[in-house]
Amino acid sequence: DQQVKQNSPSLSVQEGRISILNCDYTNSMFDYFLWYKKYPAEGPTFLISISSIKDKNEDGRFTVFLNKSAKHLSLHIVPSQPGDSAVYFCAASRTLNEKLTFGTGTRLTIIP
Amino acid sequence: KAGVTQTPRYLIKTRGQQVTLSCSPISGHRSVSWYQQTPGQGLQFLFEYFSETQRNKGNFPGRFSGRQFSNSRSEMNVSTLELGDSAVYLCASSPRIGTSAYEQYFGPGTRLTVT
Numbered sequence: 001d002q003q004v005k006q007n008s009p010s011l012s013v014q015e016g017r018i019s020i021l022n023c024d025y026t027n028s029m030f031d032y033f034l035w036y037k038k039y040p041a042e043g044p045t046f047l048i049s050i051s052s053i054k055d056k057n058e059d060g061r062f063t064v065f066l067n068k069s070a071k072h073l074s075l076h077i078v079p080s081q082p083g084d085s086a087v088y089f090c091a092a093s094r095t096l097n098e099k100l101t102f103g104t105g106t107r108l109t110i111i112p
Numbered sequence: 113k114a115g116v117t118q119t120p121r122y123l124i125k126t127r128g129q130q131v132t133l134s135c136s137p138i139s140g141h142r143s144v145s146w147y148q149q150t151p152g153q154g155l156q157f158l159f160e161y162f163s164e165t166q167r168n169k170g171n172f173p174g175r176f177s178g179r180q181f182s183n184s185r186s187e188m189n190v191s192t193l194e195l196g197d198s199a200v201y202l203c204a205s206s207p208r209i210g211t212s213a214y215e216q217y218f219g220p221g222t223r224l225t226v227t
Contacts, residue, residue: 043218099168104154
């Protein structure tokens with residue numbers, strides 16, 4: 001049972017445009033959501049997070065939006081840069097001390 | 113600070129054999145989690161250790177086991193290897209303190225191929 005879903009396995013975006021990566025979850029008990037970025041042959045690196053008490057969190061070019069009623073979160077990257085080409089994983093957990101449940105990832109390709 | 117290190121980086125084993133993977137967390141981190149990454153399944157949680165105790169466990173058979181030492185280093189063992197165990201095994205460490213507790217720092221992974 002995939003509790004965190006990333007339905008788009010891949011996404012291509014022109015350099016300078018906005019990249020929007022989506023993530024849906026089924027477990028209404030999830031309270032913490034994170035995005036990780038992964039380059040080939042490297043481990044995922046933490047990008048940005050949001051807790052359920054917020055609906056938006058910004059960090060530079062990266063913004064995460066959370067819609068709890070729709071059980072949906074999205075990651076916006078503006079403007080997109082070639083170095084943003086990577087696989088992006090969303091993850092969720094119920095509490096600070098519980099395991100993270102990851103989605104299957106979306107491969108983002110930024111076209112110069 | 114040095115990052116999370118994993119050894120070996122690549123490994124080829126035969127069905128039926130066993131394998132032990134090692135992970136050294138970031139200095140001061142007391143939580144170590146293990147994940148299996150496969151193309152179709154993404155990252156699947158195996159288990160988490162904190163202060164030498166297993167705190168969380170995923171839905172993997174008993175052939176997958178782990179342990180953590182007093183210096184927070186962790187090992188993962190897979191016995192009676194099957195072809196389906198071929199994957200990248202990722203280790204992540206976390207300080208487990210405060211609101212950044214769930215921000216895990218990943219190592220580069222060990223790519224295990226079972227033939």
